[in-house]
Amino acid sequence: MGGYEGDQHDTWPYFQHQDNITITAQLGSTAELDCRVNRLRDKTVSWVRREGGEIKLLTWGLHTYSIDPRFSLNFEQPNNWKLQVKYTQRRDQGIYECQISTHPPQVLPVSLNIVAPVVEVVDERGAVVMEKFYKTASTIQLKCTISQMPQAQTFILWRHGDHMLNYDTSRGGISVKTDMSSSVIVSTLFIANATPADSGNYTCSLGDVATGSVIVHILNDEQRAAVQHGSGTSDLCCFSLVLMLPSLSALIALR
Structure with a gap:
């Protein structure tokens, strides 16, 4: 009325x-x-x-x-x-x-x-990615996109497991770059000189509202060669076997 x-x-x-x-x-x-x-x-x-x-x-x-x-x-x-x-x-x-x-x-x-904002970890082509592989001593580069945000925010957090990375000064070599110039916010995490300790689950989150995640694997030359040989399911089988070798060797030694 x-x-x-x-x-x-x-x-x-x-x-x-x-x-x-x-x-x-x-x-x-x-x-x-x-x-x-x-x-x-x-x-x-x-x-x-x-x-x-x-x-x-x-x-x-x-x-x-x-x-x-x-x-x-x-x-x-x-x-x-x-x-x-x-x-x-x-x-x-x-x-x-x-x-x-x-x-x-x-x-x-x-x-x-x-x-609800949409948070995704994407590759160089903008496709959603669930796993990324890096060689030892390389630089990890993870890209996170945040879309459908009616209200501009810059509070975007990166975590490795439960550890927050945005303000981490203990490890060194960590930086975050955020581009808010378009309707889609892009936040990129850089970690220099990757080591096996940098493997694990990484999340990009917008407060408690939305989260994207990716599993990062840091491989030595032998493991990289196993992953690169073959394709499809054989890649994962070879990679899993390489990761299991140290445990199998220890078990045989105990017997």
Whole structure:
């Protein structure tokens, strides 16, 4: 329903923006739904949410009635009755209504859309990669792309297992370069002079929202030769056999 300005109710309150509004928020972020009301006077603004045939009262005036503490009314002068949703979840997506207590009530629908960023570790061609192989003493280079981000962020973390690498000064030779010049953020991890200790699971993450991962193998010359011979399944068989040789030798020695 639109405003009543210009008719017999020319003293009634009205919404400053009367078109349907769509808000896009990133999963885990704070969503803010604006509702600017002019000439409110003795009327009251409330927020409700429709879920199926059920109507849930979220706020009434300056008071919050939702049992979910993530919802709150954040009034901004001079006339914005803003609904705030913290730590957004997928289930928060849907239609919300800002209402003015006229008779009949005036209603401004606001659609909230929740978007989850996509984090992927890719190869030089941009294809998603699950494993990467490097020779000893080479430089590890892992590229991570982050897309579908409605809100710009730079808080991108690289981890090796549980160990955070972004600010690691103990090992040396570690650097992270992040390019935010396009809609897709690219973060690249460099680790110089790779050793067998650098093998393992690497993750690139955007806070607690989304994570991409890759398994890195550091091979000596003998292991690289085994992997490079043959193709397809035989590569993995040869590689697995090379990794098992030290354990088999130790077992034979014990016998």
